[in-house]
Amino acid sequence: MISYATVTAKKPISSCFIFAFLFFSSQNAVVSLNQVSNSQPVARPLKKLDKHVVLLISSDGFRFGYQFKTNLPNIHCLITNGTEAETGLIPVFPTVTYPNHYSIVTGLYPAYHGIINNNFVDPKTGDVFTMASHEPEWWLGEPLWETAVNQGLKAATYIWPGSEVRKGSWDCPKGFCQHYNSYVPDGDDDDRVDTILRYFDLPSSDIPSVITIHFNDPDPQGHQVGPDDSLITEAVVNVDRLIGRFIDGLEKRGVFEDVSMIMVGDHGMVGTCDKKLIVLDDLAPWIKIPSGWVQNYTPLLAIKPPSGHDAKDVVDKMNQGLRSGKVENGKYLKVYLKEDLPKRLHYSDSYRIAPIIGLVDEGYKVEQKKSKGKECGGAHGYDNAFFSMRSIFIGHGPLFSRGRKVASFENVEIYNLICSILGLKAAPNNGSDEFASKVLLPRK
Numbered sequence: 554m555i556s557y558a559t560v561t562a563k564k565p566i567s568s569c570f571i572f573a574f575l576f577f578s579s580q581n582a583v584v585s586l587n588q589v590s591n592s593q594p595v596a597r598p599l600k601k602l603d604k605h606v607v608l609l610i611s612s613d614g615f616r617f618g619y620q621f622k623t624n625l626p627n628i629h630c631l632i633t634n635g636t637e638a639e640t641g642l643i644p645v646f647p648t649v650t651y652p653n654h655y656s657i658v659t660g661l662y663p664a665y666h667g668i669i670n671n672n673f674v675d676p677k678t679g680d681v682f683t684m685a686s687h688e689p690e691w692w693l694g695e696p697l698w699e700t701a702v703n704q705g706l707k708a709a710t711y712i713w714p715g716s717e718v719r720k721g722s723w724d725c726p727k728g729f730c731q732h733y734n735s736y737v738p739d740g741d742d743d744d745r746v747d748t749i750l751r752y753f754d755l756p757s758s759d760i761p762s763v764i765t766i767h768f769n770d771p772d773p774q775g776h777q778v779g780p781d782d783s784l785i786t787e788a789v790v791n792v793d794r795l796i797g798r799f800i801d802g803l804e805k806r807g808v809f810e811d812v813s814m815i816m817v818g819d820h821g822m823v824g825t826c827d828k829k830l831i832v833l834d835d836l837a838p839w840i841k842i843p844s845g846w847v848q849n850y851t852p853l854l855a856i857k858p859p860s861g862h863d864a865k866d867v868v869d870k871m872n873q874g875l876r877s878g879k880v881e882n883g884k885y886l887k888v889y890l891k892e893d894l895p896k897r898l899h900y901s902d903s904y905r906i907a908p909i910i911g912l913v914d915e916g917y918k919v920e921q922k923k924s925k926g927k928e929c930g931g932a933h934g935y936d937n938a939f940f941s942m943r944s945i946f947i948g949h950g951p952l953f954s955r956g957r958k959v960a961s962f963e964n965v966e967i968y969n970l971i972c973s974i975l976g977l978k979a980a981p982n983n984g985s986d987e988f989a990s991k992v993l994l995p996r997k
């Protein structure tokens with residue numbers, strides 16, 4: 554961990570800050586540079602690069618609102634000079650890492666891209682999906698890097714869920730597809746940034762058109778202490794420092810204003826405490842739920858009763874118990890047949906999703922039996938309607954208006970947006986066709 558006093562003190566003045574000054578001190582003058590005879594602002598021309606390049610950066614568990622925790626000059630530089638989702642980026646359900654990262658790069662809801670949770674069992678084969686599963690059968694849809702390579706562009710990935718999976722014409726090429734290595738020490742983040750910056754030293758035709766990178770912070774800290782601890786402030790300062798490292802490195806190469814830099818997070822974080830606990834064994838007077846039926850406990854409860862048990866009957870008995878007033882915190886868990894879940898969650902249309910799904914209220918946890926546990930921490934995975942599950946979206950670059958706020962949107966829109974920046978034909982997806990034209994500046 555680093556202290557933020559040292560970080561902010563060392564930051565040199567970059568063109569990002571100069572643009573911010575120009576923008577706010579003489580807004581008309583700047584806008585006029587990007588206008589064609591009093592018409593609407595249009596995309597700014599590339600200065601050095603001869604093609605559009607998208608740099609997609611994810612900060613894991615960067616909850617919407619973290620950008621106000623302290624002075625974060627680099628993130629705010631992107632916000633001031635770019636386009637931001639005003640009240641955050643809406644994750645897909647379940648609001649966990651793998652489903653969301655893969656939705657961002659495919660434009661598909663988890664039921665359609667197949668990664669329905671971080672870990673799950675395929676009910677047909679009994680095979681177990683884990684975050685280390687790279688077999689292409691798990692990963693449906695067409696991720697961004699595959700779309701790019703299919704259409705003759707180069708792509709590079711750095712530890713983005715799904716990127717190590719060889720699919721279609723994406724073969725995870727050496728040097729452009731960095732592998733996840735859990736043994737890499739924390740200081741690795743700087744190396745990740747520098748590796749990507751070196752791509753911009755390559756001959757123009759070799760610079761990847763789309764680059765994705767994932768930072769682990771501030772998710773682990775959020776789990777450890779919840780979203781309101783000073784440890785989170787330190788972690789987001791570190792993320793800001795890494796964004797600053799990108800900005801500086803791109804500026805040194807004269808391409809910062811040419812690169813479309815998109816910063817997102819996969820989900821938010823909410824505080825959890827042991828007193829907000831729902832225990833499945835407490836339902837025994839209505840129905841016994843053996844641990845062998847439970848594929849996932851919390852915050853997404855997923856249950857698959859063995860054959861011979863009627864799922865509807867299990868749901869009814871569980872809900873009877875939960876609503877009886879006799880189960881501690883029972884009213885904070887609602888159990889559904891997956892096809893009866895609210896449609897807005899898009900979480901039923903896959904055989905991989907367990908037949909019974911429980912939704913818990915914000916900050917509550919489900920366990921089999923009361924355990925000692927630790928008093929308080931943080932979690933995500935809840936209903937994506939909760940603001941605490943939201944993350945951020947900032948777009949900076951030639952096709953993004955400066956200082957613009959757009960209404961919050963679901964992260965399945967991002968795939969189409971990036972395809973539009975790069976001039977790619979998007980694969981079929983759940984995003985909307987018109988989204989990119991609403992958010993991006995028109996080209997001349």
Ligand SMILES: [Zn+2]
Binds near residue numbers: 776
């Ligand atoms: Zn997490």
